[in-house]
Amino acid sequence: MKKTLKKLQPALLVVLLAFTCCQQDDVHMNDNNTSAKGNSRMITYEELKAMPKAISMLESLKEQRRKKSVYNERYDFTVDTTEIFLVEIGDYHSLTFTISRDSAYTDVTENLVLNWEPYEDYKTYMAEYMLTEEEKEKIADGEYVDTKDKERLLVLPEFSPSTILKSAGGAGEDQIIMVDGICYKGMWVRDESYSGIPGQIEKSKFKWVYLPVPCPEGHLDPSYTEGNHPGGGGPTNMPIFNTPYPISQEPITNMPGPGGYNGGTGNSGSPYNPIYTKPRVEIAIAHPRECKKIKDALDSNNFRQEVVDLAGKVNDPVNEYGAGLDRFGNVIPFPPGPEIQVPIPFGTPSFPNGYIVVSHTHNNSIAGTLSVFSIYDLRNIAQFLFDNHINDGTFVATLSTAKGTHYALTINNVTKFKDFFFYLSGSTNPADAQKILISAKNATSISKKYFENTTGNAIISESDTNNMNVLRGFLEFLNEANMGVSLFKTQANFQNFEQVSLKRDGSIQFSTCP
Amino acid sequence: MKNIQFIYLFMAFTILCTINEAKAQLTIMSPFEGTWEHIDGNKKFVVSLWKEENDLLGHYKMINTNNNTILYSSYKLLTTGQLKWTFAINTTIYNLEASGIIIDNSVSFEPTGFIEGYIRMDIQSGTTPLTIHWRVYEPEGLKIENQPDFNIPTDIVLTKVSNEINLE
Numbered sequence: 124m125k126k127t128l129k130k131l132q133p134a135l136l137v138v139l140l141a142f143t144c145c146q147q148d149d150v151h152m153n154d155n156n157t158s159a160k161g162n163s164r165m166i167t168y169e170e171l172k173a174m175p176k177a178i179s180m181l182e183s184l185k186e187q188r189r190k191k192s193v194y195n196e197r198y199d200f201t202v203d204t205t206e207i208f209l210v211e212i213g214d215y216h217s218l219t220f221t222i223s224r225d226s227a228y229t230d231v232t233e234n235l236v237l238n239w240e241p242y243e244d245y246k247t248y249m250a251e252y253m254l255t256e257e258e259k260e261k262i263a264d265g266e267y268v269d270t271k272d273k274e275r276l277l278v279l280p281e282f283s284p285s286t287i288l289k290s291a292g293g294a295g296e297d298q299i300i301m302v303d304g305i306c307y308k309g310m311w312v313r314d315e316s317y318s319g320i321p322g323q324i325e326k327s328k329f330k331w332v333y334l335p336v337p338c339p340e341g342h343l344d345p346s347y348t349e350g351n352h353p354g355g356g357g358p359t360n361m362p363i364f365n366t367p368y369p370i371s372q373e374p375i376t377n378m379p380g381p382g383g384y385n386g387g388t389g390n391s392g393s394p395y396n397p398i399y400t401k402p403r404v405e406i407a408i409a410h411p412r413e414c415k416k417i418k419d420a421l422d423s424n425n426f427r428q429e430v431v432d433l434a435g436k437v438n439d440p441v442n443e444y445g446a447g448l449d450r451f452g453n454v455i456p457f458p459p460g461p462e463i464q465v466p467i468p469f470g471t472p473s474f475p476n477g478y479i480v481v482s483h484t485h486n487n488s489i490a491g492t493l494s495v496f497s498i499y500d501l502r503n504i505a506q507f508l509f510d511n512h513i514n515d516g517t518f519v520a521t522l523s524t525a526k527g528t529h530y531a532l533t534i535n536n537v538t539k540f541k542d543f544f545f546y547l548s549g550s551t552n553p554a555d556a557q558k559i560l561i562s563a564k565n566a567t568s569i570s571k572k573y574f575e576n577t578t579g580n581a582i583i584s585e586s587d588t589n590n591m592n593v594l595r596g597f598l599e600f601l602n603e604a605n606m607g608v609s610l611f612k613t614q615a616n617f618q619n620f621e622q623v624s625l626k627r628d629g630s631i632q633f634s635t636c637p
Numbered sequence: 638m639k640n641i642q643f644i645y646l647f648m649a650f651t652i653l654c655t656i657n658e659a660k661a662q663l664t665i666m667s668p669f670e671g672t673w674e675h676i677d678g679n680k681k682f683v684v685s686l687w688k689e690e691n692d693l694l695g696h697y698k699m700i701n702t703n704n705n706t707i708l709y710s711s712y713k714l715l716t717t718g719q720l721k722w723t724f725a726i727n728t729t730i731y732n733l734e735a736s737g738i739i740i741d742n743s744v745s746f747e748p749t750g751f752i753e754g755y756i757r758m759d760i761q762s763g764t765t766p767l768t769i770h771w772r773v774y775e776p777e778g779l780k781i782e783n784q785p786d787f788n789i790p791t792d793i794v795l796t797k798v799s800n801e802i803n804l805e
Contacts (some may be wrong), residue, residue: 338727445779462775466782479670483779490777499778502753510748549716549748556720565738567727567753571737577757577774578736580729585777 142377145482151399152250152274162399173208177218177237180245197311202235210399215239219250224515232259236400249277252402259404270402306338333535409622413533413609414636417620420519424452425619428597430482434523437484445483449476450514465503466510477514478507480521485527491585494526495597498574500568501608505544508537521617528590529613531620536607543606566604573600591631598625611636661803668760669735670801673795674724675771679703679788684771684772685802685805686726686735693735695726696804709743709788711803716750726756727799735761739773754787758795767797 157560171177181202208219219495232252237245240550253273254262261268285386302397421427426448436444445457449468455478463483481504485492504520507513520532534540541548548555573582573596583596594612601608602625612619620636671692673684679702686695698710711725730736735758742751755774760767773791 275719462777462780464780464782464784481779485777493777497776497778499776499780503779503781508751541664547749549750551716551718553717555718556715556717559715559717560720560723563722564724564727567738567740571727571729574776575737575755577755578731578734580731580736582689 147571149181151541152270152401161213163208163399166207168204168207170209171204171218174218176244180237180247208401208403210401212399214399215397217399218245219403221403222575225256232402232404234400236398238398241371246278248400250400250402251275251277254402254404262402263404268402274402276627277397278402283370299577306336308336321487356626373521392416409611409620409634409636410535410609411637413622414536414620415513416517416533417519417611417636420517421521422450423448423479424454425484426454429454430480430523430617433482433484433521434529434617437486437523437525439486440488441486443486445481447478447482448480450479451476458571461488465507467510470512475511477512477518479514479517480519481507481513482521482523483522487520487524492525493583494524494528494587494593495530495583496522496532498570498600501606502544502547502570505540506547507549508534508541523615526588526590528594529615529617531613531617533611534607535609539605539607543604545628569600569604572596572601577581593611594623595629595631597624598623598631666800666805667693667730668733668797669730669758669769670800670802671797672799673769673771674798675790675795676702677790677793678700680708682795684726684792684795685804687802688730691729692735693726693728693730694724695728697725699789710804711740711742713742716748728756728758733762734758739789741773741787742791744785746785752784752787761794767796769797771795 156167181204203221206221210217210219216239219239220237220289221237222233222249222589232254234252236250238248241244246585251274252270254268254270260268260270288526398564421430426446429446429448429488440461441461442459443461443463444459445463445465447455447465450456455466455468457465465481468476468478483500485494485497499519500522504513504518508515508518515534515537518534522528522530543562543566546559546566548559550559571581575581576584583593583600587593596612601610610623612623613620621633622636624632624634626632664674665737669686670688671686673686675682675684681700681702682697683700684697686693688694696710696712698712699708700706701708712721714721722740722742725740726737727739728735734801737756738753739756740751740753744750744752746752751792753776755776757770758775759770759771761770771790773787773789775787
């Protein structure tokens with residue numbers, strides 16, 4: 124099924140985009156009268172935990188993000204669960220979450236909306252708004268902003284088999300159906316009772332779900348039937364679905380409800396509940412995966428103490444200091460010197476070894492101190508990566524400088540990092556020649572623009588005493604290089620970390636690691 | 638009919654002349670562009686510089702003047718064995734200075750076969766023929782164990798010998 128999903132990725136993306144619904148009667152995005160129709164307020168994660176199905180839905184999305192590369196571009200987001208916008212109208216409600224992505228330059232403000240479907244589950248939507256910085260600030264301050272013609276709501280497809288099969292319609296209670304070569308049978312299972320919001324306690328103790336079962340003997344090859352047509356295309360006893368999600372071209376208000384297709388025909392099933400949401404601006408949160416990398420690396424073999432010790436040596440006027448942690452947990456001190464020479468970690472082809480952490484200092488030298496990583500810090504990290512001397516999935520670099528700055532750096536996208544420094548790959552494959560030349564031109568051009576300061580024209584300078592200015596220049600460099608690196612600011616004790624990135628207006632955004 | 642053909646011919650000629658004129662106006666040569674040399678005993682260090690858009694790019698080679706053999710040249714094949722380095726010097730011109738990145742691919746350093754550094758070239762005023770002060774710097778940053786030093790000259794004066802370049 125995963126393979127089929129992958130194959131269908133482009134088509135599904137197109138369909139996803141086609142699910143645009145603007146100003147439907149039952150879709151209320153930023154309706155100023157919402158509060159007159161019901162209650163709306165901000166709730167905390169603690170209150171959210173009283174809604175187990177909402178938590179379950181978030182967990183489901185989280186799992187998809189981890190497991191699926193199908194919708195990588197669209198689904199690689201982080202949902203902020205610290206503050207959630209709740210709208211309660213009558214017996215239903217919606218929850219709106221802010222979303223953050225790796226890209227600091229997304230033009231669209233995105234919200235995840237969970238809309239309660241009575242006695243069933245939440246439906247997930249992506250609300251998108253095209254907002255100016257000024258409008259975002261107003262929304263953050265609680266002011267109303269007219270978002271007419273700047274908003275749209277997308278259905279966020281779910282990939283669970285039960286969701287796929289909800290619209291199977293024709294499948295009877297005992298009938299086995301096949302989706303992408305896997306057989307499922309529908310059955311009633313005891314459902315968890317829903318509580319947390321008065322008046323919305325689930326009535327049924329059971330719910331109808333489809334669970335995977337062994338395919339009966341003699342079932343037809345799924346390739347025999349094409350398309351999303353139950354039972355269509357051939358003499359078979361079981362309906363076969365070859366797409367992972369029933370693709371509806373209907374507007375959201377006409378789409379099948381939990382019990383079946385409504386579509387204005389009066390057929391069985393409930394329509395979707397009205398969707399009430401309001402734009403929520405992104406509240407910066409750090410990338411949890413990269414934060415965890417830092418925590419795990421520094422916790423390993425008490426390496427944090429090594430890094431803290433290094434931070435205490437930054438005022439040496441001659442020498443810089445450094446240390447590494449290899450994948451076997453060995454701490455490797457680097458010989459102090461005016462320049463740090465990083466030893467190649469011992470390893471063999473049978474027992475390859477690589478650094479998990481490389482830590483060093485920028486000391487108080489006469490020539491001046493660079494308060495951020497230098498391009499050649501990154502370049503030689505890349506060289507180590509190409510030479511398999513770095514454990515790429517977990518690698519962390521740390522830096523302490525005589526200017527009082529302390530940073531950690533992770534590689535969030537190894538492919539991008541290697542692409543930027545591809546001219547260091549040492550590739551002997553003739554097919555790579557052009558890629559090497561393009562990478563060399565791009566990397567040297569960006570390096571000279573930001574770092575080469577012999578004529579005083581570089582954007583980043585050792586003589587600049589304004590650390591924030593230098594940090595801003597470094598973040599501009601990371602954005603232009605697009606090398607898949609995350610930067611975190613910390614203190615001399617290396618306990619707490621804030622991811623630093625650039626906002627579109629050029630200001631620096633600090634996002635605290637959880 | 639002949640008149641119309643003549644008018645077309647005249648118009649085409651006029652357009653071509655205008656393009657050539659515009660081209661001539663745009664190709665103002667930078668004083669950095671051309672071939673530069675530094676002779677030390679029986680060794681001659683030759684630098685070729687040319688402009689590409691806003692970059693001043695270059696190559697270098699070291700020649701044994703006794704037998705006119707090339708000791709090393711940055712215009713060499715990549716590790717892939719196909720295609721040559723398209724540049725080894727990538728600088729930006731700031732008035733009479735040019736600075737940027739230099740790739741020293743004359744060193745022996747596996748697996749890439751090169752190291753990098755910063756380069757600064759200053760045109761020295763009042764010299765005939767023109768001379769530039771060539772300086773190569775080690776960049777600040779982490780180094781890899783056993784990383785070699787530069788093999789190319791790091792502080793010399795080069796004299797301009799031609800406005801043309803020859804990489805071979």
